[in-house]
Structures are given as C-alpha cells and as structure tokens.
Amino acid sequence: MSVDNLRNFFEPKGIVIVGARRSFGFGYGIPPFLQNHGWGNRLHLVNPAGGELHGQNVYKRVQDVLEPLDLAIVIVPAEAVPGVMEEIGERGIKHTIIETAGFAETGESGLALQEKVKTIAMGYGMRVIGPNCVGVVNTENRFASVELIEEALTPGPVSIIAQSGVFGNILLDHLPQHGLFISKAVTLGNRLDVDESELLEYLDEDRFTRVIMVYLEGAANGPRLVKSLVKVTQHKPVVILKSGRTQTGKQATASHTGSLSGQDHIYDAAFAQAGAIRADTLSGLIDAVRVFATQPLPKGNRLGIITTSGSLGALATDVAVSGGLTMPPLSPFTVNQARDIAPDWMNVRNPLDLGPSQKFNRLLPMLLADSEIDMVLAIIVLPYVAVKNLKSAGVTARDLFGDIASVRKQHPEKPLVGVVIGHPEFVEDIASLCGPSIPIFASPEPAAKALATLWRYSRTHDYRMQKNRKCQSSFDDQRISEDTSLVG
Amino acid sequence: MSVDNLRNFFEPKGIVIVGARRSFGFGYGIPPFLQNHGWGNRLHLVNPAGGELHGQNVYKRVQDVLEPLDLAIVIVPAEAVPGVMEEIGERGIKHTIIETAGFAETGESGLALQEKVKTIAMGYGMRVIGPNCVGVVNTENRFASVELIEEALTPGPVSIIAQSGVFGNILLDHLPQHGLFISKAVTLGNRLDVDESELLEYLDEDRFTRVIMVYLEGAANGPRLVKSLVKVTQHKPVVILKSGRTQTGKQATASHTGSLSGQDHIYDAAFAQAGAIRADTLSGLIDAVRVFATQPLPKGNRLGIITTSGSLGALATDVAVSGGLTMPPLSPFTVNQARDIAPDWMNVRNPLDLGPSQKFNRLLPMLLADSEIDMVLAIIVLPYVAVKNLKSAGVTARDLFGDIASVRKQHPEKPLVGVVIGHPEFVEDIASLCGPSIPIFASPEPAAKALATLWRYSRTHDYRMQKNRKCQSSFDDQRISEDTSLVG
Numbered sequence: 001m002s003v004d005n006l007r008n009f010f011e012p013k014g015i016v017i018v019g020a021r022r023s024f025g026f027g028y029g030i031p032p033f034l035q036n037h038g039w040g041n042r043l044h045l046v047n048p049a050g051g052e053l054h055g056q057n058v059y060k061r062v063q064d065v066l067e068p069l070d071l072a073i074v075i076v077p078a079e080a081v082p083g084v085m086e087e088i089g090e091r092g093i094k095h096t097i098i099e100t101a102g103f104a105e106t107g108e109s110g111l112a113l114q115e116k117v118k119t120i121a122m123g124y125g126m127r128v129i130g131p132n133c134v135g136v137v138n139t140e141n142r143f144a145s146v147e148l149i150e151e152a153l154t155p156g157p158v159s160i161i162a163q164s165g166v167f168g169n170i171l172l173d174h175l176p177q178h179g180l181f182i183s184k185a186v187t188l189g190n191r192l193d194v195d196e197s198e199l200l201e202y203l204d205e206d207r208f209t210r211v212i213m214v215y216l217e218g219a220a221n222g223p224r225l226v227k228s229l230v231k232v233t234q235h236k237p238v239v240i241l242k243s244g245r246t247q248t249g250k251q252a253t254a255s256h257t258g259s260l261s262g263q264d265h266i267y268d269a270a271f272a273q274a275g276a277i278r279a280d281t282l283s284g285l286i287d288a289v290r291v292f293a294t295q296p297l298p299k300g301n302r303l304g305i306i307t308t309s310g311s312l313g314a315l316a317t318d319v320a321v322s323g324g325l326t327m328p329p330l331s332p333f334t335v336n337q338a339r340d341i342a343p344d345w346m347n348v349r350n351p352l353d354l355g356p357s358q359k360f361n362r363l364l365p366m367l368l369a370d371s372e373i374d375m376v377l378a379i380i381v382l383p384y385v386a387v388k389n390l391k392s393a394g395v396t397a398r399d400l401f402g403d404i405a406s407v408r409k410q411h412p413e414k415p416l417v418g419v420v421i422g423h424p425e426f427v428e429d430i431a432s433l434c435g436p437s438i439p440i441f442a443s444p445e446p447a448a449k450a451l452a453t454l455w456r457y458s459r460t461h462d463y464r465m466q467k468n469r470k471c472q473s474s475f476d477d478q479r480i481s482e483d484t485s486l487v488g
Numbered sequence: 489m490s491v492d493n494l495r496n497f498f499e500p501k502g503i504v505i506v507g508a509r510r511s512f513g514f515g516y517g518i519p520p521f522l523q524n525h526g527w528g529n530r531l532h533l534v535n536p537a538g539g540e541l542h543g544q545n546v547y548k549r550v551q552d553v554l555e556p557l558d559l560a561i562v563i564v565p566a567e568a569v570p571g572v573m574e575e576i577g578e579r580g581i582k583h584t585i586i587e588t589a590g591f592a593e594t595g596e597s598g599l600a601l602q603e604k605v606k607t608i609a610m611g612y613g614m615r616v617i618g619p620n621c622v623g624v625v626n627t628e629n630r631f632a633s634v635e636l637i638e639e640a641l642t643p644g645p646v647s648i649i650a651q652s653g654v655f656g657n658i659l660l661d662h663l664p665q666h667g668l669f670i671s672k673a674v675t676l677g678n679r680l681d682v683d684e685s686e687l688l689e690y691l692d693e694d695r696f697t698r699v700i701m702v703y704l705e706g707a708a709n710g711p712r713l714v715k716s717l718v719k720v721t722q723h724k725p726v727v728i729l730k731s732g733r734t735q736t737g738k739q740a741t742a743s744h745t746g747s748l749s750g751q752d753h754i755y756d757a758a759f760a761q762a763g764a765i766r767a768d769t770l771s772g773l774i775d776a777v778r779v780f781a782t783q784p785l786p787k788g789n790r791l792g793i794i795t796t797s798g799s800l801g802a803l804a805t806d807v808a809v810s811g812g813l814t815m816p817p818l819s820p821f822t823v824n825q826a827r828d829i830a831p832d833w834m835n836v837r838n839p840l841d842l843g844p845s846q847k848f849n850r851l852l853p854m855l856l857a858d859s860e861i862d863m864v865l866a867i868i869v870l871p872y873v874a875v876k877n878l879k880s881a882g883v884t885a886r887d888l889f890g891d892i893a894s895v896r897k898q899h900p901e902k903p904l905v906g907v908v909i910g911h912p913e914f915v916e917d918i919a920s921l922c923g924p925s926i927p928i929f930a931s932p933e934p935a936a937k938a939l940a941t942l943w944r945y946s947r948t949h950d951y952r953m954q955k956n957r958k959c960q961s962s963f964d965d966q967r968i969s970e971d972t973s974l975v976g
Contacts, residue, residue: 006959042691101843102833106835108681144869147874147877148873149872149876149911162799164799166798166843166869167797167799169871170797170800170871173871173872173910173911174909174910177912207591208616215799241803243799243802243803243806245806245810246805246809248808248814249802257528281807281931282803282909284931287956308654309655310652310654310740311651311703311705311731314705314740315731317731317734317737318732318733318737320827321736322734322735328925345589347594351740355589381654383634389517402575415781421770422659422661423637423660423661435907442771443770444548445770446771
C-alpha cells in the first residue's frame with residue numbers, strides 16, 4: 001500500500017460534487033462551504049437537472065466537466081450510486097467519497113447494492129471512502145467534504161479516524177472547547193474500500209499530525225490493524241475508543257455501520273500489544289488526547305502533586321498509583337527550599353498539600369525542578385468567597401498562583417497538568433493563567449489517569465524503539481474471520 | 489443518640505463567634521455574612537481586644553454576652569482553643585463548631601492538644617463539630633458557619649457530609665452549575681466528637697434532605713457507620729466518595745484530617761451491604777447525585793435508548809448492560825406506532841437510532857410510554873452547522889426535538905436522562921428545552937452508569953423495605969481497630 005494512494009482525498013486538485021442540489025442537505029451546503037474556503041475555482045457541480053447553483057453552472061453528467069478532476073464526492077440517493085460510479089470511473093477519477101447512506105447498514109438489499117458499487121469501483125481501480133460517511137477534513141488547506149463551523153478548521157496536531165460520520169462531526173464541534181484542534185479527520189462509514197489501517201499509515205507520514213484519535217465499532221481487518229498500529233505507535237500515540245464491549249452493544253453497532261465488532265477482550269490484548277491506548281469512555285478518549293497533544297513524554301513514572309486541597313490530592317494519588325505511577329518523596333534539596341518558605345504547619349511532602357498557605361506561586365517551580373519528579377499534577381481550588389474577598393482587596397489570581405504559563409515554559413521536558421474545580425469564574429481565571437500548554441481537568445481522577453496513560457505510552461514507545469521487536473498479533477486467523485466487516 | 493442533640497448546630501437561637509477579628513480570614517468574613525443573612529440580632533462577637541467590628545460591639549469574654557446563646561463558633565489560634573472551650577463551657581453553651589486547624593492533622597503535639605480540648609468538651613457535656621473544618625450550612629434558614637456565595641444558599645434536596653472543609657466548600661461553589669442545590673452541608677474535620685454516622689441519622693430525619701452525598705477519608709467508627717447507613721438508605725440514597733483506595737492514597741489522607749483510612753475492600757463490601765452507593769470518582773459522585781436528586785426510582789431495569797447517533801447509543805449500551813440494565817425490544821405497540829412515522833431506512837429497535845430523521849419529538853413520547861421500558865436515556869447530538877442552517881431557515885431546536893420538559897412531565901414515574909455533546913450553544917439550547925428535571929450529561933457512559941446506579945439503589949431499597957432484614961456488618965472488630973480515627 002502506498003500512502004500516496006490516499007493523498008488526493010486530502011489534497012484534491014479538482015473536485016466534482018455529484019448530487020449538488022437546491023434542497024436542504026449535504027448536497028446543498030457543501031458547495032458554498034468549499035467556495036467560501038477558496039475552492040471555488042477547483043469545484044464543479046453535477047446534477048441531472050442542470051441549471052445553476054450558488055453562482056456555478058451545474059453539469060448534467062460528470063463527463064461534461066472538462067476541467068481537471070481527481071476527486072468525486074457522491075451525495076446522490078443510494079439507488080443512483082452505481083450509475084454515478086460508472087460515470088466517475090469513465091471520467092478517469094480515481095478517488096471517490098460516497099456520503100450516501102442506505103447500504104450494508106440497512107440489511108441484505110443494502111449490502112447487495114454496496115457489493116455492486118464495490119465491483120464497479122474495483123473495475124476502474126478507484127479508491128473509495130464510505131459509503132455512509134461524511135468523508136474528510138484537512139485544516140491545512142481548508143478542504144473538507146462536509147460543512148463545518150469555522151472554529152473546527154483551526155489547524156492543530158490531532159487527527160481523527162471515526163467509523164461514524166455523525167460521531168466525527170460531533171467531535172469536530174466539541175473539541176475546540178477543550179483547546180483541541182485538528183489536522184485531518186476522516187469518517188469511514190461502511191468501509192467499502194479504504195479502512196482505518198490505511199489511514200493510520202497515511203497519518204503516520206503526515207507531518208502535521210502528532211496524535212491520532214480513533215473511534216471504531218470493529219476492525220475492518222484485525223491483523224492488518226495491529227500491523228499498522230505497531231508501526232504508527234512508534235512515532236505517534238494512537239488513542240482508540242471502541243464500542244461493542246458487550247453483546248448488546250455489539251448488536252447496537254451492527255445496524256449502524258454494518259460492522260461485526262468481534263470479541264472485546266481480543267481487542268484489549270491486541271491494542272495493548274500494538275502499543276495503542278484504549279480509552280474506556282468518550283471523555284477518556286478526549287482526556288488522553290488533550291494530554292498527548294500538549295505534553296512531552298515523561299522520562300519516568302515519578303509523579304509530584306501540588307494541591308490546595310488534601311482531599312483532592314488523595315483522590316488523585318489513588319488513581320495515579322493504580323495507573324502505575326509512583327509518588328516518591330521530594331528530594332532533600334526541594335524539601336529544604338520549601339521548608340524555608342512554608343508555614344510551620346505545612347507538611348512538606350508528596351502530595352504537597354498547601355492548605356491556605358498561599359505559597360503556590362513559589363512551590364510549583366520547586367516541584368517542577370525537583371530531580372526526583374518526572375511530571376507534575378497541580379490541583380488548584382479556592383472557595384470562591386475567598387477569591388472575591390481577595391479580589392476586592394486588590395489580590396488577583398495571578399498574585400496568588402503566579403504566572404503558571406511561564407513556569408511551565410521553564411520546564412518543557414516535564415508534563416504538567418492542572419485540576420481546577422469550583423465557581424466557573426475561578427475556573428476561567430486559572431485556565432487563563434495556565435494558558436493552552438496546560439490541560440485543565442474538572443476532576444482529579446481523570447487528570448491522574450491521563451498522566452498515567454502518557455507514561456505508559458512513553459514506556460512502550462521507548463521499549464519498542466530500542467528493541468525494534470516484531471510485535472505479534474493477538475488476532476489469529478480463526479478469530480479474525482468473525483471480525484471482518486460485513487462488507488470490507 | 490438523639491437527633492435533637494445536633495439541632496442547635498443547624499438552627500441556633502443565639503450564636504457567639506469567638507475569634508472575630510479585624511484582619512483577613514474566617515474571623516473577619518463570617519460576621520457580616522451572617523448579618524447579611526438575617527442573623528445580626530442573634531449574633532455576638534468575642535475577641536480579647538474588644539472594641540467594635542462590623543457595627544457590633546465586640547465582647548472581651550464569652551461570659552460578657554448576656555443574651556441567649558446556644559452555639560459557639562471558634563476561630564481562635566489552636567493554642568488558645570482550650571481556654572476558649574472552658575469559657576464556652578462555663579457559659580453553658582452545649583454546641584460548638586471549632587474551625588481552627590493545627591490539631592491531630594499536624595502530628596503528635598497537635599493530637600495532644602486535641603485530646604485536651606476533647607476532655608474539656610466532655611466535661612461540660614458539649615457536642616463539638618471539628619476541629620479543622622468550616623462547620624455547617626443550612627439553606628432553609630440561611631445559617632452557615634462559613635462564608636458562601638449567594639448561589640450556594642439556594643435551597644435544594646441534596647445534603648453534604650464532607651470530612652474536609654475545603655472539599656465541602658468547593659462542592660458548594662461547584663454544584664450550582666450542575667443544577668444541584670443544597671439543604672444542609674457539614675464539614676467534619678478531625679471529628680473530635682460528632683461524626684458522619686450521627687449526621688447521617690440527623691439528615692435521615694430532616695424533611696428537606698432527599699439525597700445525601702458523603703466524602704470520607706475513613707470511617708470514624710466502621711460498625712456504627714454501617715448501622716447508620718442500613719437505617720438511612722431505607723429512606724434516602726447515600727452516595728459516598730472515599731479516598732485512600734491505595735496505600736499511597738492512605739498516606740496522603742493521614743496528614744490531612746488525621747484519619748487512618750482502613751482497608752479499601754472492606755469499605756466496598758460494607759457500603760454495598762448497607763445499601764449505600766460508592767462513587768469511584770468525584771465526577772461519579774456528582775453524576776449519581778444529579779440523577780437521584782431529579783429522577784424517580786425505576787420500577788425495573790429495562791432501559792430504552794433514543795439517539796441521534798448510533799455510535800453514542802452503542803457506547804451507552806455497553807455501560808448500561810455492564811451495570812446490570814437490560815435493553816429489551818420495544819413493545820409491538822410502540823414498534824407499530826413508530827413504524828408509521830419513521831422513514832423506511834430507520835431500524836425501529838432499542839437503541840432507537842433516529843439518524844437524520846428529525847422524528848425525535850414524536851418518538852421520545854412513544855419510548856417513554858412503552859410498557860416494556862422502565863427508564864429512558866435520550867442522546868441528542870446534531871452537527872452545529874446543521875443547527876445553524878436550520879435556525880436560519882426558521883427551524884428551532886424546539887421544532888426539531890419538541891418540548892422535552894413537557895414530555896417529561898407526562899411520565900413522572902420513569903427516569904429520563906439526557907446526553908448532549910457538541911457546540912456549547914447547541915448544548916445550552918437543548919439543556920433549556922429539557923429544563924431542570926432532566927439531568928444532561930456531556931458523555932454517554934456516565935449517563936448510562938448513573939441510571940444503572942439508580943436502578944441498583946431502587947432494587948436494594950425495595951428488597952430491604954420488604955424484608956426489613958437485619959444487615960450484618962462487614963466490619964469485624966479486629967479490622968475496625970485499625971480503622972478508627974486517630975482521634976475520634
């Protein structure tokens with residue numbers, strides 16, 4: 001498989017939208033979206049009705065477009081797709097995104113229709129994404145086969161592979177509020193041709209992608225997925241959310257993207273062996289990606305916690321230690337330094353519970369600099385009445401907690417994650433002190449868990465980089481047969 | 489133990505604050521807070537310096553206050569507490585909240601000081617909350633021994649017992665944004681006298697309290713806690729977050745509220761046997777309480793899911809089924825009704841994946857009315873571009889999804905929980921359609937988990953109500969010895 005094979009999906013030179021139309025829906029929204037993002041002169045519209053739409057001529061057939069074309073986006077009704085695919089093939093276009101639904105996910109006759117489309121595509125040597133998807137997003141050149149809000153087009157280090165179109169779309173709406181921005185996104189749908197393995201390898205080569213998040217209902221091809229993961233996770237973390245853990249959950253996916261989602265424990269083992277991170281929940285997926293996208297890999301598993309609440313420190317400690325991190329004593333140097341400025345009642349230890357000492361701004365840099373500590377979790381809470389009283393006395397959040405973003409910059413080699421809970425205004429004040437390089441969590445446990453995940457990836461990553469060992473697949477051929485997509 | 493014993497903490501007739509002062513801190517802030525909430529004429533201030541503060545005379549000694557007094561709030565430095573306690577005892581005051589820190593939580597000498605205070609309190613037959621706490625909140629009469637933001641004084645059905653003062657305070661700041669409001673809150677600190685068991689029984693009798701949330705680092709007295717839980721959980725759900733799951737986490741709590749937090753699995757077993765719900769995380773605690781505070785107990789474990797995203801439906805299904813819920817087929821009546829209005833491509837099943845059908849407003853009432861379904865999870869997502877396009881075409885969220893709050897009212901006997909993910913404006917639109925009686929989650933798994941928790945409580949609750957069996961404690965005497973608070 002050559003990665004260049006997929007490039008036209010993300011960097012087309014000439015695009016034809018087959019199924020552009022006047023009525024509400026994808027076929028109506030995508031042309032002006034692409035026009036508004038600089039693709040107008042490389043965009044061509046096709047609809048048997050002809051005429052004009054959004055100020056552009058509408059061709060009746062793909063053949064009528066004489067300009068260069070290397071990508072087709074198909075949005076016609078399902079029963080019209082085979083005919084359209086013939087037109088596209090005849091025209092010599094080798095890359096097609098089929099967004100239309102109503103194929104394998106609907107049952108027998110849909111599956112037959114999908115097989116027919118597949119045969120046509122193969123006959124022309126075409127690469128196909130979909131059907132039953134919304135295709136691709138590339139923020140670098142602002143190309144997308146789906147309408148998006150402007151915010152979702154801000155370039156960033158994260159790429160998404162999602163089996164479901166709606167799921168991918170919702171993530172694109174949702175992630176900016178967590179400070180997460182996208183390089184590429186792909187929704188796979190029924191995976192008639194292109195699957196997650198090929199896309200992982202494409203994103204591996206993509207210099208803009210630093211972290212890959214994946215939503216799967218089942219692997220299109222288990223052994224190939226493991227092989228791709230082994231390769232890609234040597235360079236980039238891959239965090240996977242997979243549904244279908246239970247029998248009932250599996251049934252739920254079957255009618256959705258036409259996948260059989262396989263035995264769940266096989267996925268657990270396979271992902272772990274391949275160095276991929278499996279998230280338990282949607283929020284766990286986002287949490288892990290937030291930390292991977294903003295933090296360096298730690299040199300070891302030694303966590304230091306600084307906290308203004310002993311309780312929250314204890315809750316974070318439980319999760320960190322359960323996740324494989326250690327909480328060593330602070331170095332004698334740090335203890336001496338801290339003792340000099342700490343009030344008598346403060347225990348100078350790890351977790352470093354500051355109580356109402358108001359020494360956060362002095363102690364955070366000491367903890368980050370400690371040679372015994374590989375990463376830091378900072379838990380910042382303060383009753384809002386105290387915040388308001390201090391504010392009216394002229395004391396700002398910055399006076400109390402320091403210029404956290406600058407402190408962060410002085411220790412770029414150590415992960416630093418924050419937890420802030422309380423009144424929304426306080427949370428906002430602290431988040432702005434922390435800046436975009438410190439992810440802020442609303443609960444101590446997921447923050448500790450995300451740091452443990454970061455460490456586990458760094459460890460497998462290092463180990464595999466050193467040994468360059470060949471990772472064996474947990475999927476054997478027997479098991480795989482039941483795990484292949486119905487249609488892939 | 490008589491519940492009336494504790495009433496003066498929440499409904500004092502005359503209050504003396506010992507340690508009122510001019511400089512920043514609790515001693516400065518609480519008097520005007522109480523004045524502003526209607527307690528001025530029942531509030532008296534004491535400080536050896538005398539003079540005037542916040543327009544009130546400051547007495548030099550407790551004895552100098554001639555008006556009726558039945559509650560003392562102590563905010564003097566630790567070393568001055570024994571002397572002050574003698575004054576309070578002499579004055580005949582039987583209820584004291586000691587907010588001062590610097591006792592058992594700081595080590596040997598602090599423990600000795602605390603024992604000294606305890607001996608004095610016992611000598612006078614005094615009941616004591618604290619030390620090392622912020623005392624109590626009662627929203628019904630707007631009494632609190634701690635400064636709070638106005639929002640936190642809105643009366644509601646939830647009561648809090650928290651071992652840590654900061655933790656309790658932060659919860660009070662944080663909960664209103666989840667629509668959770670408080671009846672009573674108590675922070676226990678080092679538990680020289682009053683402990684969580686007594687408070688549970690007090691809240692059991694409190695007609696304003698419907699749900700109790702507890703944060704513990706360790707039980708003051710294990711067998712007594714179990715006994716109280718068995719009793720209270722027959723009437724009200726009790727959700728407990730307990731830190732110290734790991735050895736390192738336990739060490740973290742030791743220097744915080746002076747607790748030994750015991751062996752974690754004993755707590756798991758004891759809480760389960762006693763019918764209490766143990767939360768895994770802070771957000772799990774809040775999630776469970778949100779559902780208990782707003783939803784009826786389900787009649788059975790049959791969950792119906794309605795969703796605009798098949799993927800999110802599958803993720804919720806996995807968690808629901810793992811948590812003990814079932815996802816039965818819809819009744820023939822519902823299937824027929826739904827089939828009449830559903831587009832051909834839609835699978836009318838459970839989970840009910842609506843795709844882009846825009847039939848939510850018609851199908852939600854059918855699902856809620858289904859005789860085969862005991863509770864409903866509604867997952868509402870829509871790409872924000874579609875929302876904006878629809879809005880500009882004059883179609884509102886209400887047109888699309890119906891008057892969800894009214895639908896909810898028609899089925900008051902069935903729990904209904906929502907999941908909304910995406911652009912913040914969309915989330916806000918849907919939340920306002922749902923109203924305060926439907927908790928909205930930002931991820932499908934915690935919503936499904938909270939519903940499973942609701943069902944588990946309803947089951948143990950019913951079972952125990954029927955059998956009225958005597959619940960045996962998992963704590964045996966041997967284990968308890970190591971589990972008793974250092975000081976309690």
